[in-house]
Amino acid sequence: xxxxxxxxxxxxxxxxxxxxxxxxxxxxxxxxxxxxxxxxxxxxxxxxxxxxxxxxxxxxxxxxxxxxxxxxxxxxxxxxxxxxxxxxxxxxxxxxxxxxxxxxxxxxxxxxxxxxxxxxxxxxxxxxxxxxxxxxxxxxxxxxxxxxxxxxxxxxxxxxxxxxxxxxxxxxxxxxxxxxxxxxxxxxxxxxxxxxxxxxxxxxxxxxxxxxxxxxxxxxxxxxxxxxxxxxxxxxxxxxxxxxxxxxxxxxxxxxxxxxxxxxxxxxxxxxxxxxxxxxxxxxxxxxxxxxxxxxxxxxxxxxxxxxxxxxxxxxxxxxxxxxxxxxxxx
Amino acid sequence: xxxxxxxxxxxxxxxxxxxxxxxxxxxxxxxxxxxxxxxxxxxxxxxxxxxxxxxxxxxxxxxxxxxxxxxxxxxxxxxxxxxxxxxxxxxxxxxxxxxxxxxxxxxxxxxxxxxxxxxxxxxxxxxxxxxxxxxxxxxxxxxxxxxxxxxxxxxxxxxxxxxxxxxxxxxxxxxxxxxxxxxxxxxxxxxxxxxxxxxxxxxxxxxxxxxxxxxxxxxxxxxxxxxxxxxxxxxxxxxxxxxxxxxxxxxxxxxxxxxxxxxxxxxxxxxxxxxxxxxxxxxxxxxxxxxxxxxxxxxxxxxxxxxxxxxxxxxxxxxxxxxxxxxxxxxxxxxxxxxxxxxxxxxxxxxxxxxxxxxxxxxxxxxxxxxxxxxxxxxxxxxxxxxxxxxxxxxxxxxxxxxxxxxxx
Numbered sequence: 001x002x003x004x005x006x007x008x009x010x011x012x013x014x015x016x017x018x019x020x021x022x023x024x025x026x027x028x029x030x031x032x033x034x035x036x037x038x039x040x041x042x043x044x045x046x047x048x049x050x051x052x053x054x055x056x057x058x059x060x061x062x063x064x065x066x067x068x069x070x071x072x073x074x075x076x077x078x079x080x081x082x083x084x085x086x087x088x089x090x091x092x093x094x095x096x097x098x099x100x101x102x103x104x105x106x107x108x109x110x111x112x113x114x115x116x117x118x119x120x121x122x123x124x125x126x127x128x129x130x131x132x133x134x135x136x137x138x139x140x141x142x143x144x145x146x147x148x149x150x151x152x153x154x155x156x157x158x159x160x161x162x163x164x165x166x167x168x169x170x171x172x173x174x175x176x177x178x179x180x181x182x183x184x185x186x187x188x189x190x191x192x193x194x195x196x197x198x199x200x201x202x203x204x205x206x207x208x209x210x211x212x213x214x215x216x217x218x219x220x221x222x223x224x225x226x227x228x229x230x231x232x233x234x235x236x237x238x239x240x241x242x243x244x245x246x247x248x249x250x251x252x253x254x255x256x257x258x259x260x261x262x263x264x265x266x267x268x269x270x271x272x273x274x275x276x277x278x279x280x281x282x283x284x285x286x287x288x289x290x291x292x293x294x295x296x297x298x299x300x301x302x303x304x305x306x307x308x309x310x311x312x313x314x315x316x317x318x319x320x321x322x323x324x325x326x327x328x329x330x331x
Numbered sequence: 332x333x334x335x336x337x338x339x340x341x342x343x344x345x346x347x348x349x350x351x352x353x354x355x356x357x358x359x360x361x362x363x364x365x366x367x368x369x370x371x372x373x374x375x376x377x378x379x380x381x382x383x384x385x386x387x388x389x390x391x392x393x394x395x396x397x398x399x400x401x402x403x404x405x406x407x408x409x410x411x412x413x414x415x416x417x418x419x420x421x422x423x424x425x426x427x428x429x430x431x432x433x434x435x436x437x438x439x440x441x442x443x444x445x446x447x448x449x450x451x452x453x454x455x456x457x458x459x460x461x462x463x464x465x466x467x468x469x470x471x472x473x474x475x476x477x478x479x480x481x482x483x484x485x486x487x488x489x490x491x492x493x494x495x496x497x498x499x500x501x502x503x504x505x506x507x508x509x510x511x512x513x514x515x516x517x518x519x520x521x522x523x524x525x526x527x528x529x530x531x532x533x534x535x536x537x538x539x540x541x542x543x544x545x546x547x548x549x550x551x552x553x554x555x556x557x558x559x560x561x562x563x564x565x566x567x568x569x570x571x572x573x574x575x576x577x578x579x580x581x582x583x584x585x586x587x588x589x590x591x592x593x594x595x596x597x598x599x600x601x602x603x604x605x606x607x608x609x610x611x612x613x614x615x616x617x618x619x620x621x622x623x624x625x626x627x628x629x630x631x632x633x634x635x636x637x638x639x640x641x642x643x644x645x646x647x648x649x650x651x652x653x654x655x656x657x658x659x660x661x662x663x664x665x666x667x668x669x670x671x672x673x674x675x676x677x678x679x680x681x682x683x684x685x686x687x688x689x690x691x692x693x694x695x696x697x698x699x700x701x702x703x704x705x706x707x708x709x710x711x712x713x714x715x716x717x718x719x720x721x722x723x724x725x726x727x728x729x730x731x732x733x734x735x736x737x738x739x740x
Contacts, residue, residue, distance in 0.1 A: 093532075107394075108355075121530055
């Protein structure tokens with residue numbers, strides 16, 4: 001009979017529940033009376049990391065705002081699976097207008113609340129990568145540049161999953177999508193490395209920019225809380241694996257998120273006013289293949305001819321580790 | 332107080348006195364003077380308790396207005412031409428969500444070819460967006476219409492465009508008497524949204540409606556749009572009673588002899604030739620038709636004040652079976668004729684009226700009194716086709732020979 005080593009991790013960032021901790025030290029999610037802002041009954045796919053991350057983000061934001069939170073949502077999976085009339089899975093006041101305008105709608109809400117003298121009510125905007133880095137980029141950039149009092153959260157699953165997994169400008173090179181098929185001499189997405197929205201946000205020198213994943217609840221909650229403690233334009237970028245779009249098992253969304261961070265592919269950072277202020281060091285360096293292999297969208301990388309693209313992934317991970325000092329001690 | 336003001340300034344001051352909570356600005360000619368004036372008032376305090384937001388596009392101007400209106404504030408913006416088209420998606424969205432935003436459209440042509448001058452192509456492109464569309468004949472009415480627009484829009488839960496001819500009105504100085512802040516406070520009820528993003532009463536706005544409910548949603552929007560005619564009339568009547576001058580309404584009637592605006596004017600006679608028009612060309616028509624009336628030519632003038640909802644019943648009543656109807660159209664339905672003509676034709680379906688469409692003033696082409704008189708006389712004499720382009724330079728512009736285009740191979 002084999003034995004399995006189970007680490008006893010009830011403290012630290014790997015502990016999701018933290019039920020042995022003092023009440024104040026627990027995560028929002030570990031409380032029975034958590035807000036459950038995105039409540040049960042919605043139609044998200046099994047293993048959807050966006051649904052998970054959105055609930056975590058929203059619950060933390062609602063709590064940080066003392067329950068006074070208004071949400072603007074871009075068109076996309078998150079909107080479609082949560083609000084098919086006459087049902088809604090959202091508890092906070094929530095509005096969906098269009099695909100490209102969540103940031104601008106949020107600006108309007110914030111402006112109206114300020115004019116009404118209701119600065120105690122906070123505003124959160126959210127969308128997927130398509131609504132943020134592609135079609136909504138101008139509105140997001142405008143909101144950043146004006147330093148409007150909005151926390152914008154992008155749930156990045158690296159493609160247009162709601163419309164059937166097409167390429168977005170956040171899709172990394174070599175990924176197979178419905179519009180970058182894995183055929184021909186250069187299979188998958190032919191160019192780029194996925195537009196880096198966190199860097200674009202930092203270039204606006206807004207008060208706060210952070211990245212996070214669904215693999216690290218406490219880090220995610222910490223970043224939402226930090227963001228909510230600041231007034232002005234704030235940006236949070238969350239990597240959210242999509243089993244349907246990535247061709248991964250529904251059970252692997254968390255482990256893939258972790259592999260993305262531990263391999264150096266997805267740096268988890270914080271920045272203030274354009275300056276990098278914190279980087280989450282890699283705990284135990286993972287091979288990029290730990291991230292790539294479980295995803296069918298990268299299957300061609302492991303067939304003859306895939307070596308060049310695979311090597312590019314290794315280069316990307318090395319470059320991130322170097323640029324962000326991911327193997328160093330936490331500053 | 333009567334004063335000489337540029338049209339844009341008259342509008343800006345009136346809008347400020349309507350106490351919007353959020354004003355969005357993105358520049359586009361010929362609307363810019365309005366938001367420029369509002370930016371000054373936002374800083375001097377004349378526009379108090381208001382957030383003035385400089386946005387990065389018209390799409391965001393309308394989107395910020397949507398957010399502001401949904402959060403319970405009175406929202407205002409202004410645009411024109413390409414800007415209106417650039418925000419088109421959000422324009423429809425605001426109407427679908429029932430948000431009573433008021434927007435000035437300084438009417439301007441749509442390219443290509445790019446053209447900054449006046450016609451009605453921009454507003455006509457949004458005619459099915461679900462917005463009220465109120466057209467101003469002069470600067471006084473342009474200013475007054477904003478008060479009526481806020482009142483009607485907010486009662487209906489429906490956005491409203493106030494359309495004023497770009498440059499012809501926006502940049503022209505005229506004698507106006509603006510409604511004072513006190514008068515507007517007494518006239519215009521505070522904005523009380525029917526639904527809002529309220530932390531005490533959380534609601535979800537903007538859900539997805541599937542095939543099982545979309546038709547019904549649109550049908551309800553249609554019914555509400557039908558109610559709009561009555562609401563616009565009621566607020567316009569109230570405005571006349573309070574301010575002692577005509578503004579808005581559905582259809583403007585004009586006295587048969589003086590050609591002045593006259594709500595008591597009788598319907599046209601079947602023997603009359605009636606000119607139907609919208610916007611500032613009404614002023615030109617008043618001047619152009621006066622000599623004809625003086626000569627005993629039976630010609631009448633009817634103005635469209637509300638283009639949306641289109642006042643079919645009020646128009647039929649004003650036309651009174653007029654045998655010849657000449658529609659002056661400043662927007663073109665390519666391959667068909669004037670846009671306004673199409674609406675007039677639908678209103679007159681089954682009647683004996685013969686409709687002539689005169690497309691005039693596209694892209695800022697001046698509409699000359701003499702040309703209008705000539706068109707009217709020819710229509711009376713039966714010498715006019717059903718569609719004409721006023722003052723078209725036949726052969727005056729180079730036209731490529733059909734079929735003679737050579738392709739280098």
